[in-house]
Amino acid sequence: MELFIDGDGCPVIAQCLAxxxxxxxxxxxxxxxxxxxxxxHCRWVTVSKGxxxxxxxxxxxxxxxxxxxxxxxGLAAMxxxxxxxxxxxxxxxxTAENIDRLLFERHIKKELRRQKTxxxxxxxxxxxxxxxxxxxxxxxxxxxxxxx
Numbered sequence: 568m569e570l571f572i573d574g575d576g577c578p579v580i581a582q583c584l585a586x587x588x589x590x591x592x593x594x595x596x597x598x599x600x601x602x603x604x605x606x607x608h609c610r611w612v613t614v615s616k617g618x619x620x621x622x623x624x625x626x627x628x629x630x631x632x633x634x635x636x637x638x639x640x641g642l643a644a645m646x647x648x649x650x651x652x653x654x655x656x657x658x659x660x661x662t663a664e665n666i667d668r669l670l671f672e673r674h675i676k677k678e679l680r681r682q683k684t685x686x687x688x689x690x691x692x693x694x695x696x697x698x699x700x701x702x703x704x705x706x707x708x709x710x711x712x713x714x715x
Contacts, residue, residue: 568592568632568633568634568712568713569592569593569594569595569628569630569633569634570583570587570592570593570594570595570633570634570635570636571594571595571596571597571625571628571629571633571634571635571636572594572595572596572597572635572636572637573597573621573622573625573635573636573637573638573639573642574596574597574598574611574621575597575598575599575621576638577596577636577637577638577656578656578693578698579636579656579698579701579702580596582698582701582702582705583636583705584608584609585702586702586705586706586709587609587709588608589706589709590706590709590710590713591713592709592713593610594608594609594610595609595610595611595612595628596609596610596611596612597612597614597621597624597625597628598611598612598613598614598621599613599614599615599616599617599620599621600613600614600615600616612624612625612628619641622639622641622642622645625642626642626645626646626649629646629649629651630649630650630651631649631650631651632650632651632652632712633651633652634651634652634653634654634708634712635651635652635653635654636653636654636655636656636705637653637654637655638655638656640661640666640669640670640673641670643655643661643666643669644661644666644670646661647661647662647663647666652708652712654704654705654708656697656701657697657700657701658697658700658701658703658704658705659704660708
């Protein structure tokens with residue numbers, strides 16, 4: 568198993584690295600050239616800027632059973648389709664049971680924004696409690712899925 572991180576705007580890279588170090592999991596962070604490497608102790612893959620360039624580079628490396636941390640519902644759907652696990656930085660897992668609903672909600676919100684209709688769901692600043700909840704969920708995942 569390898570842990571892949573969609574590094575463009577990922578708020579939990581430090582938590583991923585700490586959890587992975589505890590379990591000896593290899594970590595690869597993918598980002599475009601506007602998010603250059605800041606972390607050590609992981610492999611960093613930088614791709615050129617472009618629509619979904621990071622997503623496709625990550626998918627090309629992903630194998631069944633690997634874990635991907637991403638906020639991107641579309642990427643999560645493709646990870647699930649390749650037999651991988653996908654986790655949101657808020658600590659929930661994307662599954663076959665919830666991905667269609669999440670993608671549909673994203674589509675509806677995009678249509679409302681296109682029509683200039685106000686969309687609820689203002690994003691609040693990320694809290695330390697959210698980071699701790701993510702870290703706990705990731706450790707639990709590694710404890711049950713990682714067999715070195």
